[in-house]
Amino acid sequence: MSSFDPDTLDSKQQYKLMSSTIIPRPIALVTTIGADDVPNAAPFSLFNMVGVEPPMLMFSLTPRAGNIKDTGRNIELLPEFVVHIVDENVKEKMNICSADFAHGVSEIDFAGFRTAPSVKVRPPRLIECPAQFECRLIDIVKVGRRPNHIVIGEVVMLHYREGIVDEAKYYVDAGKLAPIGRLEGAGMYTRITDRFRMNKPDIPGVPATSG
Ligand SMILES: Cc1cc2nc3c(=O)[nH]c(=O)nc-3n(C[C@H](O)[C@H](O)[C@H](O)COP(=O)(O)O)c2cc1C
Structure with missing residues (x-):
């Protein structure tokens, strides 16, 4: 067994162990609008669903040189964003x-993304992405000593490619959505081409799980 006490590790060592173990992670490509009105896009794999009623999601911003990243700063100014699934x-x-583009440079233009206006929020949608969730900010929660900023949003519109x-049936075909996920290290990713089914447990006298 290999065991580690995080108190003896620096932040890079902690990050390497955590981010290479909690895999695969979905990727949120998030668009926001900056103070200069320039739209911004950046990917975040510390990302997941939070729950429903209303539908909610979260992603976490690690600090850059001690500062909150542009995505977080933009959301603090205009509490709206669009989360895109990446294929x-x-x-x-x-x-x-x-x-790490300079302020005022639009990654969206540089990357050559095609955009469309969102329906309920100001940041644009990247229409080549298979799913686009328009979100309004619920809260930004600061955690840890660095700190990290957890952005929690309410999904106010959901768009899917045809x-x-x-x-x-509100059934999403995972094979057609075909998201890629983040794996270990600086550049490893995965596909969802190796799925399997496991039905809910059927244990006599024990209610089936609901979620
Ligand atoms: C696949 C992928 C996942 C990433 N996940 C995160 C993440 O969860 N949190 C984070 O702070 N940065 C993450 N990054 C790095 C940010 O995308 C990067 O710092 C970006 O420049 C932030 O842009 P911004 O300053 O415009 O917000 C990730 C990068 C890639 C390529």
Whole structure:
């Protein structure tokens, strides 16, 4: 067994162990609008669903040189954003958006993304992405000593590329959504091409799990 006491590790060592173990992680490509009105896009894999009623999601911003990243600063100014799911078609463009561009430079234009206006929020949608969730900020929670900023949003509109959702059943075809996920190290990713089914447990006298 290999065991580690985080109190004996520096932040890079902690990050390497955590981010290479909690895998695969979904990727949120988040658009926001800055103070200069320039739209911004950046990917975040410390990302997940929070719950429903209303539908909510979260992603976490690690600090850059002790400061909150542009995405967080933009959301503090205009509490709206769009979360996009990333597939293979947009993976290179997503990667370009992770570069540390100067303020006022739009990663969206640089990466060559096509955009469309959102319905309920101001930041634009990246229409090549298979799913686009328009969000309004619920809260930004600061955690840890650095600190990290957890952005929690309410999903106020959901958009999907044609053919991904069975609209009568609200069934999302995972194979057609085809998200990529983040794995270990600086550049490893995965596909969801190796899925399997496991039904809810059927244990006599024990109610089936509901979630
Ligand atoms: C796939 C991927 C996932 C990433 N996940 C995160 C993350 O969860 N949190 C974070 O702070 N940065 C993450 N980054 C780095 C940010 O995308 C990067 O710092 C970006 O420049 C932030 O842009 P901004 O300053 O415009 O907000 C990730 C990068 C990539 C390529």
